[in-house]
Amino acid sequence: AQTVTQSQPEMSVQEAETVTLSCTYDTSENNYYLFWYKQPPSRQMILVIRQEAYKQQNATENRFSVNFQKAAKSFSLKISDSQLGDTAMYFCAFMREGGSQGNLIFGKGTKLSVKP
Amino acid sequence: DSGVTQTPKHLITATGQRVTLRCSPRSGDLSVYWYQQSLDQGLQFLIQYYNGEERAKGNILERFSAQQFPDLHSELNLSSLELGDSALYFCASRGGGGTLYTGELFFGEGSRLTVL
DSSP, X not given: OOEEEOOOSEEEEETTOOEEEOOEEEOSOSSEEEEEEEEOTTOOOEEEEEEETTOOSOOEETTEEEEEETTTTEEEEEEOSOOXXXXXXXXXXXXXXXXXXXXXXXXXXXXXXXXX | OOSOEEEOSEEEEOTTOOEEEEEEOOTTOOEEEEEEEETXXXXXXXXEEETTEEEEEOSOOTTEEEEEOTTSXXXXXXXXXXXXXXXXXXXXXXXXXXXXXXXXXXXXXXXXXXXX
């Protein structure tokens, strides 16, 4: 069974600084997807970034980028130029590639606070 | 706006009662997932439907059931409710394949259930 571990329950960062959230996962699959979801106080689950395991290049979305280390089964999220609106719970998630079947497995989350 | 619609947004009921949560997936999405988010259990996968058929089952209690209808909307039925069933219930959908398939789940805003 796949598992996702986020070892940092809470983190804080000053506005405009950079912060990195850690995530490790365990799987015997070779093809899969990894995601970071953001859950602000509104409780909506918002996709931040996606990485396909077969791609060696790390995904980037504006101020958000990942460091994907497949051999180490590590998938960290870097937030640059942190903004107050980045304050939220961040969930790392894994989904194996399986056509019509496959559910998202979440880590426990990291609560990020951006301080002015 | 993810395109996934959930109703009701909030629901307060008493122990022993039965409730139905409704989800309309994004247009064209064939897969519907249900997740439960509680403070102590995090985000737990309950069940997945694909084009009307059950495809995967997670930690769903026997008191809970779900179905997906021909128009692809889904309902999650929770019966004999207990205090511990109080949680945020998310529905999510995913594309069925082809060029629209990108792996990630798109989440609704959730239905917050409070059992008193």
